[in-house]
Amino acid sequence: MTWEQLGGNLIQGLILGGVYGMATMGLSLIFGVLRVVNVGHGAFVMVGAFVAFWLFTALGLTPIAAIPAALVVGMALGFLFFYSVMRRLVGAPELTSLLATFAMGIILEEVVKLIFGTEFRGYNWDVGKMDLSVTVLPLAKLYAFIGSVAIAALLYFWFNRTRAGTAVRSVVEDSEGARVCGVNVGWVYALSFALGIGLTVTSGVLLTMFIPVGINPYMGGVYTLKAFVIAVLGGLASPYGAFFAGVIFGLIENGSYSLFALVPGLEPFAMTRFLSFAILLLILLIRPTGLLGTK
Amino acid sequence: MTRGATKYLPLLPVYLIYLVLFLVAEGMPGMWQLMAMLVFYCAVGQAFNIFLGMTGYVNFGYVAFLALGTYGMALSIYHFHQLPLGVGIVLLGLLLAVVMAVLLALMVGAVALRLGGAYFAIATIGVNEGFRYLIEGTKIWGGSEGIIFSKQLLDTFGREVANKLSTFWADVSVLIIAALAALITLHFIRGKTGYALMALREDEEAAKVMGINVTKYKLIAFVTSAALAGLIGAMAWGLKLTYVFPPEAFDISYTVEGIIIVMLGGAGTLLGPVVGGLLYGLAKYWLTVILPGFQLLIFAPIIIVVVVAFPEGIVGMLRQRLKGTPFEPFVL
Amino acid sequence: MALLKLDRVTKRFGGLVAVNEVSLEIEQGELIGIVGPNGSGKTTLYNLISGIYHPDEGRVFFEGRDITDLPPYERAHLGIARTFQISRPFGSATVRENVAVGALFGTLHGQIGVEEAMEVADRYIELVGLTPERDKPAGALTPVEKKLMEIARALAMRPKLLLMDEAMAGMHPKDIDKLVAFLRKVRDEEGIAIVAMVEHIMRAVVGMAERVMVMHQGRKMVDAPTAEALGDQRVVDIYLGRPLEEV
Numbered sequence: 001m002t003w004e005q006l007g008g009n010l011i012q013g014l015i016l017g018g019v020y021g022m023a024t025m026g027l028s029l030i031f032g033v034l035r036v037v038n039v040g041h042g043a044f045v046m047v048g049a050f051v052a053f054w055l056f057t058a059l060g061l062t063p064i065a066a067i068p069a070a071l072v073v074g075m076a077l078g079f080l081f082f083y084s085v086m087r088r089l090v091g092a093p094e095l096t097s098l099l100a101t102f103a104m105g106i107i108l109e110e111v112v113k114l115i116f117g118t119e120f121r122g123y124n125w126d127v128g129k130m131d132l133s134v135t136v137l138p139l140a141k142l143y144a145f146i147g148s149v150a151i152a153a154l155l156y157f158w159f160n161r162t163r164a165g166t167a168v169r170s171v172v173e174d175s176e177g178a179r180v181c182g183v184n185v186g187w188v189y190a191l192s193f194a195l196g197i198g199l200t201v202t203s204g205v206l207l208t209m210f211i212p213v214g215i216n217p218y219m220g221g222v223y224t225l226k227a228f229v230i231a232v233l234g235g236l237a238s239p240y241g242a243f244f245a246g247v248i249f250g251l252i253e254n255g256s257y258s259l260f261a262l263v264p265g266l267e268p269f270a271m272t273r274f275l276s277f278a279i280l281l282l283i284l285l286i287r288p289t290g291l292l293g294t295k
Numbered sequence: 296m297t298r299g300a301t302k303y304l305p306l307l308p309v310y311l312i313y314l315v316l317f318l319v320a321e322g323m324p325g326m327w328q329l330m331a332m333l334v335f336y337c338a339v340g341q342a343f344n345i346f347l348g349m350t351g352y353v354n355f356g357y358v359a360f361l362a363l364g365t366y367g368m369a370l371s372i373y374h375f376h377q378l379p380l381g382v383g384i385v386l387l388g389l390l391l392a393v394v395m396a397v398l399l400a401l402m403v404g405a406v407a408l409r410l411g412g413a414y415f416a417i418a419t420i421g422v423n424e425g426f427r428y429l430i431e432g433t434k435i436w437g438g439s440e441g442i443i444f445s446k447q448l449l450d451t452f453g454r455e456v457a458n459k460l461s462t463f464w465a466d467v468s469v470l471i472i473a474a475l476a477a478l479i480t481l482h483f484i485r486g487k488t489g490y491a492l493m494a495l496r497e498d499e500e501a502a503k504v505m506g507i508n509v510t511k512y513k514l515i516a517f518v519t520s521a522a523l524a525g526l527i528g529a530m531a532w533g534l535k536l537t538y539v540f541p542p543e544a545f546d547i548s549y550t551v552e553g554i555i556i557v558m559l560g561g562a563g564t565l566l567g568p569v570v571g572g573l574l575y576g577l578a579k580y581w582l583t584v585i586l587p588g589f590q591l592l593i594f595a596p597i598i599i600v601v602v603v604a605f606p607e608g609i610v611g612m613l614r615q616r617l618k619g620t621p622f623e624p625f626v627l
Numbered sequence: 628m629a630l631l632k633l634d635r636v637t638k639r640f641g642g643l644v645a646v647n648e649v650s651l652e653i654e655q656g657e658l659i660g661i662v663g664p665n666g667s668g669k670t671t672l673y674n675l676i677s678g679i680y681h682p683d684e685g686r687v688f689f690e691g692r693d694i695t696d697l698p699p700y701e702r703a704h705l706g707i708a709r710t711f712q713i714s715r716p717f718g719s720a721t722v723r724e725n726v727a728v729g730a731l732f733g734t735l736h737g738q739i740g741v742e743e744a745m746e747v748a749d750r751y752i753e754l755v756g757l758t759p760e761r762d763k764p765a766g767a768l769t770p771v772e773k774k775l776m777e778i779a780r781a782l783a784m785r786p787k788l789l790l791m792d793e794a795m796a797g798m799h800p801k802d803i804d805k806l807v808a809f810l811r812k813v814r815d816e817e818g819i820a821i822v823a824m825v826e827h828i829m830r831a832v833v834g835m836a837e838r839v840m841v842m843h844q845g846r847k848m849v850d851a852p853t854a855e856a857l858g859d860q861r862v863v864d865i866y867l868g869r870p871l872e873e874v
Contacts (some may be wrong), residue, residue, distance in 0.1 A: 037413045039355065039420065088603050094412040096602045099554060102355070103598040106551060110592035221547060222488045225424050226407075228417045260432075270432035270439065277425025284418055285406045487731055487741055494728050497717040505734030506703030506784065534697050607719075 008135025015145040017250020020146035021243035023203030024230040030196035032237035038099045040105020042220025048204020074201030078194030113217040122213030144209035229280045305627035331466040333576040338569030340556035341476035342523035351496040356422025360521040362544035363530025367392030369442040369539045376447040400518045409454035427545035441540035465535035493495030561610030565627040636685030645671040647845035660836030667842040708788030714773040718766030733784025751779040807834040
């Protein structure tokens, strides 16, 4: 394998990593505000993928249009789940919210299976390619990357410049203090959860711009693990840490694929999947609070 | 409070149920498969309960230990069938199953159990993924194609005995393992370990300050639960099906089912997983006839309702009702 | 040799110094009161002694042994027990089972079985007067009963040092007197257990403590026999919020 190939691979990894990072921001947001680990994360990504698929094949809408649609769908789902279930779990033992979010994920998978069946779906959105000397980059992937960065930037703006965002930050810092200052903490919880879910569903759309095939109700599981590795890498409560950790993860994943491919007797695709888990254990062993996060 | 034999009273209902299952299966030819499935779910429930129910930590990668058990049996029969061990080869398979499951549990536990519940859950999410892809990636143990060892079983034992092993003995072994798991659970609940686990489940920090080495006890529960899973996998999947295939063996739906069985039946109780196993198994069986593939869609919302409103589960609530009645010592 | 010794122990949280170079010694069988306004570092001090926090600087010694790096459960085995400011019962277990946990894992751990632990538990439940509630789930007790249960649970550990955190808060003065008398009796009979109380409430301090330490903004300001400490102008200033003269 040449340096050019490795370089090309890394560029692809960088682009993919941006999408991974964006996919994890929702997870980190929910944990940061509500201290809840959304174990059903992957299922929501899957929902976004199906939103993109359906809008494209049934209504002919491009994935770009699917982005805001997914955000709306996601936030609606988030509010629904929050007010029906999560709200009752404030103060409950950790196990309860873990099992509840897990069960939510299962319900989503089964409902989607009911509607769409278990076959693998896909769509083809060909908008041309960009020729960088070391690799050929389909423009769809580039748009996915730009979309991810844009959303991350918007989120940053929202957190730091709007009243709602500031309220959320205050609750993360000190929920009692925020309450005393007049912040409606219950509403902040609901909004944060819904936004987190919304971001996660939206990332499913971006993901299909990258990998427009293999869409099926059970595709989410893989992304749950990746998201957790990234989240722990970036600091479980930090959405920005998550974004950068995602980029790093994308680089590692692609780079390692090339390296594994060089070793005879190894199956590189499976090995990169194994690598995610190994990295996770390694970080938990050394520095559970994340390489980039604070608390 | 509990002296001598009265300590074992709670086992009575459990063993009674197991006995009834066995008798029905033996007596009514068509019922064997159903009974085998019910016993399987009771066994898995009991094994899973020792960790989930007693520590309050959830191991999302639980199925990996069932899978490892299957591999233990598969590897033993596939590679060692030439040795003149007779039935010992099956016992070797069981030994391998337990050893591998325990090793994985120790490795994962040593890293993850020191951390709190959320981080632990995250760590275990990847265990079955990670292990499956390690096998597929390094192409050991048959890689992504798995191992089929029916031929080796036939060669070693001849058609009649091999058949009997794969059908009768495999399922009866699961029953025996379930009975063993019940005994272990009782011993844990009533013994010092039970108190330590109760304390750390309720309030881990207070438990530490009271002198409980919480990591040690979490590890004991985790490894025990894993070892039992290994045994179950070796028998119910390995010996019975005579093949192991990674995508099936590491299928996360078994973890989901384990969670349903334990939480619905009553986490941390002795009788709970048995009740849960029966209910879930029967429901799944009947649903397969009328609405195949629907059982998760029906049970997943039930989990939510249970954890939100009835965390003690069916047997937990039953225990409350039976306080002060003569039935109390029988339901644990 | 002092039972407990802290040598210039410091604990910081981010920019805040919760405990600032505190040194103290407690002898066997002493009755100590630690007082100080909210935020003066009392609870952090307790957490440092029981092992929940590790000091950023300084060392902790118990019976001459450096326990600074020992985890909480080993300190419990050595004989350090504590109660919490907000009661932390094991809610779904009975009172008896709660107290038995103390007996099983305290200083007798490894030598005591479940049945024996139950007997020890029954004894201490009787001592605090909770026998009628023995088989109730601990979560169903009144706040005062929960505090009593915590005390029984801590005593069942057969400790050498008992740290009590705000045990009297919300108690009727008559009950406080009863509890103080009870603790004195425990000290006299068990001999070994030290009862150190962290209190705002003067009644309890005067009734029970032989020596008083006053905490203020993470530092130990005063360490003297009770009458002397309470008469100290600095103590008055701390409680009335007047600025202290530079010490």
